[in-house]
Amino acid sequence: MEELSALWGGFIVVLNPFNLALMIVGILLGVVIGVLPGLGGANGVAILLPLTFSMPPTSAIIMLSCIYWGALFGGAITSILFNIPGEPWSVATTFDGHPMAQQGKADEALTAAFTSSFVGALVAVIVITFLAPVVAKFALKFGPAELFAVQFLTFASFIGMGKGSPFKTLASMTLGFALASVGLDTVTGQLRMTFGTAELLTGFKFLTAVIGLFGIGEILASMETGLSFAGTHARLRLNAVIETWKKLPAYWATSIRSCIIGCWMGITPGGATPASFMSYGIAKRFSKNGERFGKGELEGVVAPETAAHAAGTSALLPMLTLGIPGSPTAAVLLGGLLIWGLQPGPLLFVEQKDFVWGLIASMYLGNLAGLVIVLTCVPLFAAILRIPFSIVAPAILVICAVGAYTVNNAMFDVWMMVMFGIVGYVFNKLGYPLPPLVLALVLGDMAESSFRQSMLLSQGSLTIFWSNELVGGIMTLGALLLSWPVIAWVLDKFREAKPA
Amino acid sequence: MELHRLRTLGSTLPGIALGVAAALAAFTSPSAAQGWQPTRPVTFVIPAGTGGGADQMARFIQGIVTKHNLMNQPMVVVNKAGGAGLEGFLDMKGTPRDPHKLVITLSNLFTTPLATGTPFSWKDLTPVAMLALDQFVFWVNAESPYKSAQDYINAIKSGADHQYKMGGTGAKQEDQIITAAIERLTGGKKMTYVPFAGGGAVAVQLVGKHVDSTVNNPIEAVAQWKAGALRPLCIFDSKRSTYTAKVTETMAWSDIPTCKESGVDIEYQMLRGIFMAGGATPDQVAYYVGLFTRVMETPDWRQFMEQGAFNQTVMTGPQYRQWIESADKLHYDLMKEANFLAN
Numbered sequence: 033m034e035e036l037s038a039l040w041g042g043f044i045v046v047l048n049p050f051n052l053a054l055m056i057v058g059i060l061l062g063v064v065i066g067v068l069p070g071l072g073g074a075n076g077v078a079i080l081l082p083l084t085f086s087m088p089p090t091s092a093i094i095m096l097s098c099i100y101w102g103a104l105f106g107g108a109i110t111s112i113l114f115n116i117p118g119e120p121w122s123v124a125t126t127f128d129g130h131p132m133a134q135q136g137k138a139d140e141a142l143t144a145a146f147t148s149s150f151v152g153a154l155v156a157v158i159v160i161t162f163l164a165p166v167v168a169k170f171a172l173k174f175g176p177a178e179l180f181a182v183q184f185l186t187f188a189s190f191i192g193m194g195k196g197s198p199f200k201t202l203a204s205m206t207l208g209f210a211l212a213s214v215g216l217d218t219v220t221g222q223l224r225m226t227f228g229t230a231e232l233l234t235g236f237k238f239l240t241a242v243i244g245l246f247g248i249g250e251i252l253a254s255m256e257t258g259l260s261f262a263g264t265h266a267r268l269r270l271n272a273v274i275e276t277w278k279k280l281p282a283y284w285a286t287s288i289r290s291c292i293i294g295c296w297m298g299i300t301p302g303g304a305t306p307a308s309f310m311s312y313g314i315a316k317r318f319s320k321n322g323e324r325f326g327k328g329e330l331e332g333v334v335a336p337e338t339a340a341h342a343a344g345t346s347a348l349l350p351m352l353t354l355g356i357p358g359s360p361t362a363a364v365l366l367g368g369l370l371i372w373g374l375q376p377g378p379l380l381f382v383e384q385k386d387f388v389w390g391l392i393a394s395m396y397l398g399n400l401a402g403l404v405i406v407l408t409c410v411p412l413f414a415a416i417l418r419i420p421f422s423i424v425a426p427a428i429l430v431i432c433a434v435g436a437y438t439v440n441n442a443m444f445d446v447w448m449m450v451m452f453g454i455v456g457y458v459f460n461k462l463g464y465p466l467p468p469l470v471l472a473l474v475l476g477d478m479a480e481s482s483f484r485q486s487m488l489l490s491q492g493s494l495t496i497f498w499s500n501e502l503v504g505g506i507m508t509l510g511a512l513l514l515s516w517p518v519i520a521w522v523l524d525k526f527r528e529a530k531p532a
Numbered sequence: 533m534e535l536h537r538l539r540t541l542g543s544t545l546p547g548i549a550l551g552v553a554a555a556l557a558a559f560t561s562p563s564a565a566q567g568w569q570p571t572r573p574v575t576f577v578i579p580a581g582t583g584g585g586a587d588q589m590a591r592f593i594q595g596i597v598t599k600h601n602l603m604n605q606p607m608v609v610v611n612k613a614g615g616a617g618l619e620g621f622l623d624m625k626g627t628p629r630d631p632h633k634l635v636i637t638l639s640n641l642f643t644t645p646l647a648t649g650t651p652f653s654w655k656d657l658t659p660v661a662m663l664a665l666d667q668f669v670f671w672v673n674a675e676s677p678y679k680s681a682q683d684y685i686n687a688i689k690s691g692a693d694h695q696y697k698m699g700g701t702g703a704k705q706e707d708q709i710i711t712a713a714i715e716r717l718t719g720g721k722k723m724t725y726v727p728f729a730g731g732g733a734v735a736v737q738l739v740g741k742h743v744d745s746t747v748n749n750p751i752e753a754v755a756q757w758k759a760g761a762l763r764p765l766c767i768f769d770s771k772r773s774t775y776t777a778k779v780t781e782t783m784a785w786s787d788i789p790t791c792k793e794s795g796v797d798i799e800y801q802m803l804r805g806i807f808m809a810g811g812a813t814p815d816q817v818a819y820y821v822g823l824f825t826r827v828m829e830t831p832d833w834r835q836f837m838e839q840g841a842f843n844q845t846v847m848t849g850p851q852y853r854q855w856i857e858s859a860d861k862l863h864y865d866l867m868k869e870a871n872f873l874a875n
Binding site: 078081082085086171172173174175176215216217218219220221222223226230233234235354355363366367368370371373375376377378379441481485488489491 | 581587588591592594595598599606607609610614615616618619622626644647648650694697702703704705724725726727728729732735736737739740742743754755756758759761835836839872874
């Protein structure tokens with residue numbers, strides 16, 4: 033139990049008034065950053081990084097990592113209230129969180145989101161505390177083929193998502209892939225589909241698309257229905273937190289599954305966004321209430337939030353042990369480590385005990401503090417919905433536009449957002465599902481480069497995806513999930529064929 | 533031989549660096565007071581992603597400027613990594629004569645426009661200063677049997693075509709250029725070059741044995757070397773590194789042989805330089821030269837240089853311009869030969 037004594041040492045480092053104050057400040061800043069679309073956790077940490085140069089490294093990382101936790105919590109708020117994901121990993125939270133808000137159950141959805149986030153983070157920190165060296169070795173096993181297998185599994189677990197025709201799902205996903213391929217091709221170094229314009233060099237930014245598709249699309253749809261918003265007649269329930277907590281234990285299976293998915297995706301640099309999508313897809317597939325997902329199911333909020341937070345937290349592990357960031361925010365923190373005079377890498381745990389265990393202890397305390405802070409604000413957040421929509425809508429539009437502008441500091445992105453808003457509206461009208469498009473847009477790029485790297489390594493042979501147990505296992509699992517609708521259909525036929 | 537041209541890139545006298553720095557200090561200190569001063573926050577553009585070598589250096593500079601209070605205005609760091617850095621360069625090109633914008637460059641200043649055919653050249657910018665040259669080291673996994681560069685080259689020669697895999701950052705950029713240079717010494721056997729998104733990821737792929745070798749910059753691989761996971765074969769410089777402090781238990785940077793010593797006659801170094809937008813006035817350039825001189829005088833900078841085993845060559849003015857011109861020509865020739873040019 034060497035880890036426990038080290039962790040205790042870490043708590044002693046953290047538990048002084050200065051560090052505790054920094055922790056609270058960090059969480060509050062993080063929640064604000066998470067709420068504002070466009071200003072993601074990575075940007076927030078990058079902007080505040082210079083403030084920390086004069087601090088001792090441990091205090092600095094405590095504050096910055098708390099901003100990160102705060103942003104993870106905050107991302108869920110606008111997703112649920114306004115259907116605008118503040119962060120990429122809260123896109124999946126909108127699928128059920130926003131319908132719940134429309135039914136007047138925003139407080140329940142928020143409580144579930146925050147609590148699940150906390151559970152996910154807690155499990156991830158425990159994994160970091162006790163399994164860091166083992167897990168770091170596991171992460172090394174992930175080459176391009178293994179990464180592609182993971183991305184394939186994400187797509188596979190999501191493919192049956194569309195409520196309507198599978199062809200519409202396919203069309204939507206294909207459009208997403210097409211959009212993802214715009215910009216520089218990382219394997220050949222050639223520009224693709226930029227048509228000679230400088231604006232398209234960087235490709236379509238995921239956040240711009242999401243803010244438009246979901247946020248603007250939603251507002252257009254609400255305007256059509258006469259500026260009414262169902263959530264406004266929600267009663268304010270001060271005991272909502274307790275009431276929701278009573279319901280949550282029923283989803284233990286989903287929660288455990290999501291924790292595993294989240295930790296795994298955070299450690300192998302998959303990241304929080306695919307983790308939340310994969311977890312949502314798998315929960316939908318295996319839940320008893322699967323067919324009600326997308327219409328305001330509490331479980332549909334629990335699954336992505338647990339996984340996103342577990343992944344976001346465990347993403348710090350490869351950063352500390354290997355010096356590879358598991359997420360963009362971790363990448364900025366990595367830069368911070370160097371400025372504070374620390375060398376990230378395999379020896380950090382040995383050479384900088386105070387720093388590492390102080391950070392880990394702050395993960396426990398920071399998440400707990402974060403949970404308390406955001407839960408107290410649940411009635412406040414829910415009350416925002418009581419403001420008449422005709423007043424809120426222009427404010428949301430402005431925030432969306434600012435968010436889209438912030439992504440790249442470019443006006444072009446604001447026009448892009450408006451265009452995506454119209455696309456989102458039309459998609460809704462015609463019954464094309466948006467999630468497959470978003471998933472393809474966010475993962476398409478990574479999946480493509482992993483696939484082509486694998487093909488380079490194997491010189492064009494697909495057998496690389498079954499070349500060892502790890503990659504073969506994941507691919508087979510993905511293939512099974514992909515063909516699940518067919519398998520289920522065959523099983524049904526089989527049962528019908530021999531009536532007992 | 534093309535290799536001779538490669539060599540010109542790194543050949544600098546050790547005295548020049550110190551001499552130039554001293555001359556700069558003498559020249560700029562008095563004039564900085566009454567000369568041009570920034571009146572708005574200064575944006576520092578990084579034409580690369582977060583976590584890479586250029587990003588680390590730029591954020592480190594921002595840290596030094598903030599910590600030592602070297603500028604009367606804040607410095608804001610922005611990553612504009614899209615299109616292998618084109619996003620950042622075109623952004624600089626789009627705001628000529630804006631004195632509140634700096635860009636840090638790596639070799640993509642030369643390679644990206646050549647590989648993509650985009651209308652941008654370093655002549656659209658105003659050169660300020662070369663801060664250092666970044667080294668490239670030939671790395672293999674510590675568990676591999678290759679003790680020297682020659683061992684490894686022999687293995688490639690006697691292996692099957694495309695059998696050995698080189699991991700690197702980006703496509704048609706510096707790592708792949710060095711790979712193309714190595715392939716000229718392997719008796720017609722090609723390597724398989726696998727591009728990854730960033731230098732840190734490349735080092736980890738080598739530790740995980742998904743590739744056979746890399747040409748990572750020192751700072752990208754030093755942590756894994758210290759932990760005993762990687763082995764350096766040789767350094768692509770004309771002479772050994774000057775850093776003699778032990779990095780691992782047995783080796784210092786200066787113990788790594790040059791590639792030429794090991795029979796792999798290749799030299800390549802990468803510019804870590806600063807540019808302003810095009811059309812900057814001499815007193816604006818002088819201000820930033822003064823600023824960076826003071827950055828380079830701090831102990832933090834010296835420590836950073838040692839950590840990343842940088843070649844501390846500092847250049848400004850006409851000398852810097854000349855260096856850029858020759859490096860531009862060199863990259864054109866190398867890329868033309870490797871067939872990396874856009875049609």
